[in-house]
Amino acid sequence: MSASCHEPPPYDLVIGGGLLVHPHRSVPVSGDVAVRDGRVEAVITPGSADARCGRFLDARGLLVTPGLIDLHTHVYDGRTGLGTPADTVGVEAGVTTLVDAGSVGCDSFAHFDATVVATGSTRILSWLNISRHGLTRGTRELAERDSIRHAETVRTILENPATIRGVKVRMSRSVVGDNGLEPLRAAKRVTAEVAAATGRPFPVMVHVGNAPPALGDVFDLLEAGDVVTHAFHGKRGGLFPAAGSGPISQALAAVRRGVRLDLGHGSASFAFDTMERALEAGIGPHTISTDIHQENVAGPVRGLTTTMTKMLALGLTLNETVRAATSAAAETIGLDGELGTLAVGSVADLTVLDLAEGATRLVDAEGRTRTAEALLTPVATVRAGVVHDIRKATE
Template identity: 45%
Template sequence: MGGDLLLTGGEVLDPAGRSGRLDVAVHGGRIAAVGPDLPRDGAREVLDVRGRLVTPGLIDLHTHVHPGATYWGIDPDAVAWYSGVTTWVDAGSAGAYTLEGLRRAVRTMTVRVPVLLNIAAVGLTGRTGESRDLDTCDVDLAIATVAANRDLVAGIKVRVDRETVGRHGTEPLRRGLRVAEACGVPLMAHIGAGPPSVDEVLDLLRPGDLVTHCASAIAAGPAVLRPSLLEAYRRGVRFDIGHGSGGFAFDVLEAQLAAGLTPFSVSSDLHARSLYGPVFDLPTTMAKLLAAGLPLAEVVAAATSRPAAALGLPGGSLAAGAPADLAVAGPRRAVHRRRRAPAAADRPGTAGQRGDVRGRAAAAPRLPADPPPWVPLTPAQRSALAARADGLRALLSTPIVGPDDLAEQFPRGTPAEKRG
């Protein structure tokens, strides 16, 4: 079988298709075939991925990827190549005033970046408070912005907590819902410390809307399984993890799981303050759901096929003809102060070997940028970042091979004009 790339011997897990020990062939930026022992003849590149998990490219439903223009933004490409996340949904970094700037930034990125438009036209330029001035929550302007940017905007984002909305309560959310209804797109609501209360927020959400930070102890307060939560779940409101710097707690998640409230999607809320911990990346967040007892297939679906369906995105499947976005993964355990460890049976593959494929070839490595000066870091985090920089410097300053592994490119006697 000819083609651009053939992945052989991996443990394929496709929530929307075939699973098992299968090969995956890629041609022309699309999945060409999935099956056992596919012919290698004609493949331009063959990657042996035995002992590793092969899934559709991961879709992170809640990220912030507008570096240099917002308080929270990061460069996704520096994380995507090793984390397997090929689609980064930017959740509210840009509003109507700033969307064009985000569009220009997205053009420079190798990953796919759908956008949830912030109801506040200023977006997330600052740390918080974007909806305190209701003049920026302009419904007509937001509707016009979505209509003019259908190729980029997949939904609406509203942060609803006391710092963001101030004295306006649920009014920014109500305006966001009017935009979402008019444009036929879902809304993602961020919950946090009230007022307004979580009950007030959940009661307004429609089937198909998303509540992010669903396992937040800050938002839950003492009433982890409040009636409004159960009713919203039964009504079809989709629960999104949205880990972030303080949006996830094991005990809240475990209480919800015990009550049958399984998260619809697992997202990282990766941004400038969570990149260096406690989030690190989406696979680390996925590992926490494994540690809480969710089956591997459920966790993979929550980061592939389900977010694709929620926003109508391409990808999320390894079916023939689907976009050639794939993740190749090994296990990774992670903590968020409180620790959980998955059972050995939930740790497929070989630790420390992860990456992704987009289009026709494996993604190229990228070095991450230094954290911006406003990000609060512990002494241990600063020390670890310095050690990482020293390690990279040592790695890159050491020749990749020794003299015995080189070939003489210009043997003596070669005419000078042919030596370059």
């Protein structure tokens, strides 16, 4: 996929010959992306730099997007039951940035930082769990009232601002026990203190599932920039209170004030039927994420590009789908302009994709199926200017 160049290179790398999928344009456009010192140096006329670069990555017949960002993952491998190796679902799967969603809390963040964030090739960020234990002691991390340490959580966030991008709280019956809405209120107190200390918005990501607490009550506590993940599950007590009804009023009000709905596929948290009803009601996903972990990486999730393909099958355009896995995700974690874009000066994180035609059977978390007319598959990942050739690695 590469060729030697014969002149002193003005660029370290050129990704050339592909169609560029800019998140905020309606259709892909021709162009080559030139990289220098780990950043996008220029977007140039196709073919104009093939012989003047340090390396040429041939993307002919392929799509070139900003580096994919998976906003909801579990990659604390070995220390939690769900953790999966980061690079396996990261750069080896076309994803440049993984945001671990609450695997760790303040007690274990330092170990996570040293053993996961600082190792491997994929960029790892974190939604810090409001529970001090995260998922290191199982999945009922909020059932005990003394699991939340406000001061220690705030201090951990303020000491690690580059990595910790928000707070995660899981608000479903099996997690919170008898604590009701208090864990979410505690998370909001933490994010308010962090926002005041840093001068920038600091979001909460809320996992929703089986009630109690009621979904409407959860929405009522959220503000602009906060995220509801698993928003399109098919369980009782979700977005739609009854067959044939519209979405619950609290969800509509929350979306209007800027609360973001995240797909968060997972093993039991994404239903084609729910997503189709939501799209008809005009409240599709702001972001597309996987909730990928050990128990679903072999199916039904498989990876971010498969999850994106499911949204293509439900009618989202290619650009809408890419936006939800790039620029919208970057905005959510406060890194817009730095990640999730092909703009000059941004980090040179890119994904090269093949949109291969042919009917593909897709399965949601409830075992229901849809058929896609084409499948997005990763061919190469460029992480801060470094190429990870997926196709060559699997040959």
